[in-house]
Amino acid sequence: MVDKGSAEVRAGAGLFLRIVPPGLYAGRARVLVERSFMVYRRAWLSFVSGFFEPLFFLLSLGYGFGRLVTEVEGPGGQLLSYPVFVAPALLAASAMNGAVFDATYNIFFKFKYAKLYDAMLATPLGPLDIAIGEISWALLRGGMYSAAFLSVMLGMGLITSAWALLALPACLVVAFAFAAVGMAATTFMRSWQDFDLVQLVVLPLFLFSTTFYPLSVYPPVMQTVVTWTPLYHAIELLRGLTTGIPSWSMLGDLAYFAVMAAVGLVVAARRLGTLLLK
Amino acid sequence: MDAIPSRSTGVVVGPVRAVMLVVEKQWTWYRRNWRSTAISSFLQPVLFLLAMGFGFGSQVQPGAVTGGHSYLVYLAPALLVVTTVQNATWESTYPVLSSFIWQKSYWGAVVTPVTPAQIFYAQLTWIGLRLVSSALVYVAVAAALGAVGGPGVLLAVPFAVLAGLAFAAPVVAFSATRDGAEGFTGLFRFVVIPMTLFTGAFFPITQLPGWLRPVAWVTPMWHGVELARGAAFGTLRLVPALGHIGYLLVMGAVGVVLGRKYFRRRLAV
DSSP states (O other): OOOHHHHHTSTTOHHHHHHSOTTSOOSOTHHHHHHHHHHHHHOHHHHHHTTHHHHHHHHIIIIIGGGTOOEEEOGGGOEEEHHHHHHHHHHHHHHHHHHHHIIIIIHHIIIIISOHHHHHHTTTOOHHHHHHHHHHHHHHHHHHHHHHHHHHHHHTTOOOSGGGGGHHHHHHHHHHHHHHHHHHHHTTOOSGGGHHHHHHHHHHHHHHSSSSSOGGGSOHHHHHHHHHSHHHHHHHHHHHHHTTOOOTHHHHHHHHHHHHHHHHHHHHHHHHHHHHHO | OOOOOGGGTSOOOOHHHHHHHHHHHHHHHHHHHTHHHHIIIIIHHHHHIIIIIIIGGGGOOOSTTTTTSOHHHHHHHHHHHHHHHHHHHHHHHHHHHIIIIISOHHHHHHTTTOOHHHHHHHHHHHHHHHHHHHHHHHHHHHHHTTOOOSTTHHHHHHHHHHHHHHHHHHHHHHHTTOSSTHHHHHHIIIIIHHHHHHSSSSSOGGGSOGGGHHHHHTSHHHHHHHHHHHHHHTOOOHHHHHHHHHHHHHHHHHHHHHHHHHHHHHHOO
């Protein structure tokens, strides 16, 4: 079913193949991206409308809410105007939301109802090809939304530093980590009812990860809990970059996402293998 | 008009009983599956109240904009309406479409002496019951969190449910014309989310640019927020209140006319 030979002769693949057993990967993940592209050529409206959601939030929070609040404490204790404070957090949250929803709802539908992956495994594709291909597509899509959002921020004068050039790659890292974990979680889901659990995780992250107000609002114990959560690190990273206040702790944020992505990817590939190949 | 031909089965079922039988079907399903809706309909508004009321509210000075109240108290009644209208939208889209094309439960009901219009009324009744229950839970939690200024908020509950049903009726009618879920993404993205963000719940619409305010006036959420906030703070005056209620009733009535029509068109044999 899967061409093990072609996977084993890959140069430098030794360690990789120890982590991910051979037979799971045929090196043809790109054909999944191509398929998604073909599918969305017909559903371009649902694709394009994704640009608007964070834009509405930005307009409402930045300008409506923003007049209720004058200045908020940003990275390094610097006071920021509310739109400058909230915009990078919305960017991070939309990277998370996009990645999680793509990796859960869409994948669950294709997996359980469309039986798409069963069909794919009948071709020379392994579960890891599927995982990588789906995540790459989610990243391409998320990257386009993030780029559009950053352009809007630039147009509204909410970007104050050249460090913001790194915001797009940072968004991709964040989205990758969330997509990988989301996909791993999807492999454990039994029915649509389980998706309320996704909401149970994503919504508190969105609301409480210093998206709308600074960390100093919380009592000390809560502050510590918040700093452990993933979206907090995404917001720290992006807020620091778009306001031009970089710090060494950003490397820690990146390490957090590297671990998250690696764990998610390995679990997703192994679980897909178990579910589809047995 | 919707007289049931009792000859067909020999069993006479009055129109109210017929509607309640379909509602009972919903309840039977819900008793087993309520957990999956608990987060979206009960927990979500409470989390929003905590994050926006306490968290964001800590950055807001009480002033003329918030009617002299703390932001938490200012937000609480409006958030009741926002959640109720959102829940109403959710309950009027996927479950309705599902009853037509996935579960096909409407098709099951319509082969019995229950008419398409009665099925439509039953769906609206069920949505109303769901809205009342989640609104009451929200008010109880908000009161426990100290977000409620006085007993006036209890009057905000029927106003919120009215706004929810006024929007649910046309949305159920819309769902009855759909063959797939594609249209719902547009409905949520271009109607519900902007309506949530720009209709005076989180900040007064006087802060919006002038050209955007009339857009807020046509949404049911704005009318609901005005009513609920007025009821909670005791600032509601009779004439504007009747205007808001009248608008919501007209919107609901238009939805009912369309809903009856589309249900009959789709289900009548």
